[in-house]
Amino acid sequence: MANGENQNPNPNPIEATPGAAARTITLKTADGEIFEVEEAVAMEFGTVKSFFEDDAVSATKPMPLPNVSGSALSRVITYCRRSLEIRSMIPPATSEDATAAEAVQGEGDLEAEKAAKQERKEFEAEFLKDESNEDVKELILAANYLNIKELLDFLCRSVALRIQNKSVEYARKFFGIEGDYTPEEEAQIRQEYAWAFEGVDED
């Protein structure tokens, strides 16, 4: 828990254990769960970052996240942690005036980038493996609320993949959407785009 009497000018709460290197930020979810998150990870959340950059903010209380559940936040934190780890596999880009020596190192960078890409691919495949549609929706809403671009991109990509090349009915079922066109409207829409079809009937 964050130290209630922290008078430190630094807005970030310091972990209670003396000598601990990691600084943590405390977050409180809609369902009352408290999370202590490493600062580096928490700063991946655009919403949290802005919150703490605002210097009037009291760092002693946990930051409330009214739109995010405990289970969603837990998954989000897992994702961001792992993502940071993978990103740190790639050495920082060489500067504008790279010398020959640095350019040679650039080839090693290419290898590191490849390895990181592969790691990310495997990690992302695993991450959503057992998630239900409901879970994925919740995650998207959380990622959007917390303003985590990378996670949101990944989730949107994944959802798009799940409905890619599937029928209209499949998409409706997947999202639990009721088609709200009247038969007349549906016919009208079909007509609108008939010109695009070379006289072949749609399935």
Place this chain on the structure above:
Amino acid sequence: MESPSSSTSSPSSTRSEQYRNWQELPRDVTASILQRLGAIEILDSAQKVCMHWRNVCKDPSMWRAIDMRNHEDLDTPFDPEKMCRHAIDRSSGQLRDITIEHFGTNDLLNHIANSSSQLRRLRLVSCYCITDEGLNEAAAKLPLLEELEISLCSFSKESLMALGRCCPLLKSFKLNQQGFRWPHIEWDEEAVAVAESMPELRHLQLFGNKLTNDGLNAILNGCPHLESLDLRQCFNVNLSGDLGKRCAERIKSLRRPNDPTDDYEFDAEIDDGGSFDDDDPSGMSDIDYLSEGYGYYEFSGESDFSYDDFTDYGDFYDFGDYYFG
């Protein structure tokens, strides 16, 4: 109104809860998901799912990037050209990025240029029907172009130069073709065109090009800001000496002629003209012929004839007679 063919078995109250949740998604998130389906699927499927989605799909912001890659083997029931025009119209002038593959006429390109002066990125892949004139006319109207790709179709060096001049902000240029080692041809014209007309380039990809070290030197001289250079399957380039050093020093990300092609987007199979040999009794692989310097390879639109003139092997044999005499 419930769609007559929906078949979920959950009680309708749960279903409408789910429905509400997805509708909760901010419009731009829904757009972000649907955008990734690509133009064809958006028009053909996504916008028919419900009114809300249709509404989202009509938003010009959904159409800033249009990807109509169209692998030839897909049996499509629609006319890609018409679909593409419709997608462009939906962008209401906000189009920034468009990819066309295996279709596309001068008309379509012109339509793009006329309606999308804000275009930053244009990718033409296997667009055999677009001619030099078509490309030049369009380029003149796309002054903000920053990225251009021409893959598996080709244009004259004059076109490339005109292009470079019309698009002074060009930072990325890709000119890709199928690589082959044999017959041996050296052709620096495209490299020189790039060197002379695209001084702001940061990224250049010349997969399968026939440039020599001369052409490469010209590029290094003409494009002082070059950061990445892809010379895979450019089999006339030799980087073992000073030129190689020069490249290594100047270029941050260099792909050499024999580097792996596993991350190359198109078919990297090296075409050594085997199919031609089978069909051409005159022995096209005769090296003497090629040292005449016609600079002919495959069906390139070089000065003597354009792809449009050439429709079947009948014509090819005529051509062969003319050259082999």
